[in-house]
Amino acid sequence: MTDRTELLEAALDVLPEGIVLLDAEGRVAFWNPAAEAITGYASVELLARPAPTALEKLLNGPLRAEQHPCAEAQTGHGILVRLEHKLGHDVPAIMRCLVLRDGLGGRIGLAAVFHPAESLDALPHGECYEGFGADQKVFEERLEAVFEDFQQGGESFGVLWIAVDQAHDLRKTHGAGACQTMLEKVERALANGLRPAEEMGRWGDDEFLVLSHERTPEMLAVHAQTLAGLARTADFRWWGDRVSLTVSIGAAQAERDGSLANLLERAKNAMLSSFHAGGNHIASAPGGQECSPS
Numbered sequence: 001m002t003d004r005t006e007l008l009e010a011a012l013d014v015l016p017e018g019i020v021l022l023d024a025e026g027r028v029a030f031w032n033p034a035a036e037a038i039t040g041y042a043s044v045e046l047l048a049r050p051a052p053t054a055l056e057k058l059l060n061g062p063l064r065a066e067q068h069p070c071a072e073a074q075t076g077h078g079i080l081v082r083l084e085h086k087l088g089h090d091v092p093a094i095m096r097c098l099v100l101r102d103g104l105g106g107r108i109g110l111a112a113v114f115h116p117a118e119s120l121d122a123l124p125h126g127e128c129y130e131g132f133g134a135d136q137k138v139f140e141e142r143l144e145a146v147f148e149d150f151q152q153g154g155e156s157f158g159v160l161w162i163a164v165d166q167a168h169d170l171r172k173t174h175g176a177g178a179c180q181t182m183l184e185k186v187e188r189a190l191a192n193g194l195r196p197a198e199e200m201g202r203w204g205d206d207e208f209l210v211l212s213h214e215r216t217p218e219m220l221a222v223h224a225q226t227l228a229g230l231a232r233t234a235d236f237r238w239w240g241d242r243v244s245l246t247v248s249i250g251a252a253q254a255e256r257d258g259s260l261a262n263l264l265e266r267a268k269n270a271m272l273s274s275f276h277a278g279g280n281h282i283a284s285a286p287g288g289q290e291c292s293p294s
Contacts, residue, residue, distance in 0.1 A: 022110040026050055038116060040086030080117055092117040139201035147260040158220040158253040160210040161267040165246045165279035167206035174238055182236045186245060189234040193227045217253045217284050224249045224282045248274035252285035
């Protein structure tokens with residue numbers, strides 16, 4: 001009978017994403033063929049050795065930094081990192097990490113999954129299990145049009161990146177159907193609080209993005225408070241059990257000297273800060289204000 005370890009290694013070897021496992025001391029314990037192709041480093045160069053300096057940010061940083069954004073892999077969000085290829089050129093990559101622990105909760109290592117980012121200018125969005133949908137593409141084009149108008153002197157605007165705190169656990173414990181029903185409830189509740197000129201769309205399977213024309217970061221944060229309160233009123237029951245719902249919101253105001261990708265990245269990072277603060281929280285990108293819904 002084939003050894004279970006051999007089966008796992010064979011499965012990881014055929015994945016198109018780079019897979020790396022580090023032990024508790026930061027030494028490379030596993031490095032699959034996709035990781036070799038992306039970075040130029042062969043596994044025989046790395047196994048049982050510390051990661052090379054060129055890959056420090058990709059590998060050792062999350063292991064050492066308890067509060068690194070990728071340390072909470074359950075959010076399902078990747079982060080953009082720059083790693084250096086063996087030949088010397090930069091390779092922008094999207095990475096997800098999971099700190100590995102033993103049965104007593106002690107840290108024993110790190111698992112990282114990464115793939116090349118198509119472009120540093122690509123717009124960040126939430127995780128899509130079935131791929132970037134047509135509706136999201138239409139909303140993306142709308143965002144690009146509004147941002148172009150803003151850059152040409154149009155009215156100020158901001159975005160709210162909204163994640164439902166319970167989505168990941170509900171999807172895992174009750175399945176995609178339950179999660180979808182819950183998200184539809186939240187979407188209807190949020191829609192009740194939108195201004196007449198505002199637009200909202202799904203920005204990933206479990207997240208929403210609001211295009212708001214609030215004029216200042218402070219006004220945007222206050223509006224986010226209202227939407228967070230409405231989300232909590234969404235009455236969701238599944239097989240008789242009532243699930244209390246909360247959201248984490250990241251708010252970011254457009255800047256004249258910025259880019260749309262940067263605006264969305266700031267909103268996403270603010271949302272992740274909200275999530276890491278325990279959920280049911282609102283954070284503004286630098287320059288705004290941060291607060292917890294009452």
